[in-house]
Amino acid sequence: MELSLPYQLGKYLLTEEIGHGGFSYVYKAKCENYKIDFVAKILKIKEKSSVDHVFNAEVSALTSLNHPNIIRLYDTFVQDDLFVMILEYCPNGCLMDELKKVKAFNYDEFVYYGRQIVDALTYCHSKNIAHRDIKLQNILIDAYGRPKLADFGISMKMENENLAETFNGSLSYTAPEILCKKAYDPFMADVWSLGVTFAIMATGTNPWIGAGETHELKRSIMIGTYQLSKTVNSKIASLIRQMLNIDPKQRILMHKIKNSPVFKMCLPGFNTFSGKTPEFDALSISGRRYSKQFPEHSNNNTSRPEEDQIKLISIYRKNILNGFTTSKRIVPRLTCSRVPTYI
Incomplete structure (x- = not known):
């Protein structure tokens, strides 16, 4: 089941095939309402009878889960004899x-x-x-x-x-x-x-x-x-x-x-402030390397980083957690409420 791209599915425009497996095709998708990319996972309805349990299981699981390290489900719908799941886009592969x-x-x-x-x-x-x-x-x-x-x-x-x-x-x-x-x-x-x-x-x-x-x-x-x-x-x-x-x-x-x-154990680069800080645990590997350039210190050490360095680390940490974006933010359509961040 291959679609002629670009292909419009509701408010989502499919622009590129990412891959396909035995059950589904996966496409990169854009939405006119938001300035971010999504993934559209698609199954043809006439093929649904033998593998509907796969999509049912995935939809059921993802609508019950809300965690920063679990892929997000934003939308599901049926159009043009296609069953569609709109998922979070991860551009860096696996x-x-x-x-x-x-x-x-x-x-x-x-x-x-x-x-x-x-x-x-x-x-x-x-x-x-x-x-x-x-x-x-x-x-x-x-x-x-x-x-x-x-x-x-x-x-x-x-x-x-x-x-x-x-x-x-x-x-x-x-x-x-x-x-x-x-x-x-x-x-x-x-x-x-x-x-x-x-x-x-x-x-x-x-x-x-x-x-x-x-x-x-x-x-x-x-x-x-x-x-x-x-x-x-x-x-x-x-x-x-x-x-x-x-x-x-x-x-x-x-x-x-x-x-x-x-x-x-406390990871290298996470002791820039007092002990282990949950916010710094969210830094990527490159983010940790960035934080290492600032001198280590403690309350008993007279050699403390400059205030602008502390401010810069704080901003970097906040941006990591917020996703470095000023674009319109959305919440998964099928998720009722937010839960605390698990780090």
């Missing part, structure tokens, strides 16, 4: 694209991306939503370098501690209990998938690199024989091992990941 630029993330980069991903997934689980397809390709990077958890097409809302029985995610990220074809806890399966994601982030390679054939890959996953370079930071390596425990009952929980030594 986390895999960022990883390819450096081969493997250093400690600061790993913590910067990892902590925000953990915050997003912890928030999902607090809403009883399991993502079920965590991987680098489903973590998008917005215009300010912030990771955004996306693609909730096979997500699942869990009630009353029920177990899941189906799975359609990527094999390399699949938890061993799923391969046993038994009912499983999708939240603990998310932890496993995130562990594989972290392993790739830290090493730049798939931890199952020795398993070429599908049956070899499945065997490696089920017995937990993965490869982790000795050059990986010891704290990160320890966390990954706890996440890739083949016994889901022994696997580390999300709240413990969030409070692990890896993510509890």
